[in-house]
Amino acid sequence: MTPATPSPSPARGPVDHEVRDQIVTAATGHFRLYGYEKTTVSDLARAIGFSKAYIYKFFGSKQAIGESICAACLRRIEADIRAAIDAVESPPEKLRRMFKAIVESSLRLCFGDRKLYDIAAAAAAGQWEVVDIHDRRIQEILLEILRQGRATGEFERKTPLDEAVAAIYLVMRPYLNPMLLQYGLDYAEEAPAKLSSLVLRSLSP
Structure with missing residues (x-):
């Protein structure tokens, strides 16, 4: 056979x-x-x-499926931020555009579809790993802009970089976390310009 x-x-x-x-x-x-x-x-x-x-x-688990969806949404926010800051050369303008892109992109993705907001809120409340990864990427972009600004002499150099990044991130955080963002909708249109101006004044050499 x-x-x-x-x-x-x-x-x-x-x-x-x-x-x-x-x-x-x-x-x-x-x-x-x-x-x-x-x-x-x-x-x-x-x-x-x-x-x-x-x-x-x-x-x-269901959470693992939710994380996959959430990760895709967060990558879109990161892509919007990257496109906004890559369009200009000036570090101060990069920071202004970063604030604006964070608010606009977060609002569009979290509140353009209210049911998907539920996933974002669960991710934030449950401290899902994809959210931690996203937060680190936001801080990496901030670090990149601050380094550029210090290299051009447009930002102060006395504050340790990690402290400066952490402080600016805390200013941005209400517009990155959907659970906090829902309470700032009335100020979302004016917030990016006002907050970025405040931060930039603190970064002046």
Whole structure:
């Protein structure tokens, strides 16, 4: 008897990626309709036609699915900030544009779709890892701008860089955290200019 030739193993990577995307797309739709807290993994399984156990092969929990969606939203905010500051050369103007981009992008993503705000609020309240990563990236951008400003002589050099970054980040934080942002909506239009001007005065050499 001729031995059977073993079939080649299927390429799991691309297939897994497609399934993960399908789950995230279904989850995003459900979260928009019903909210993050009211949606269960069972709801998603029924919507996609998968078993609940199969979904757990790709995501260990509903939070893991939420983190994937949240991470994509936060990357868009970071991309908006990067585009805003890369469009100018002056470090002070970069800082002004960073404040403006943070407020505008956060408002658009968190409050343009109220149901997705639920995910952002859960992420902030639960201190999800994606939020910590996002906060570090914001501070890295701040550090980059401060270094440029000190190199050009436009910013003071007495304050330790880490202290300056931490202080400016605290000024920005109410517009990065959706739970805090909801209480500052009345001032969102004027806040970027006023706050950035205040910070820039403190950075004057």
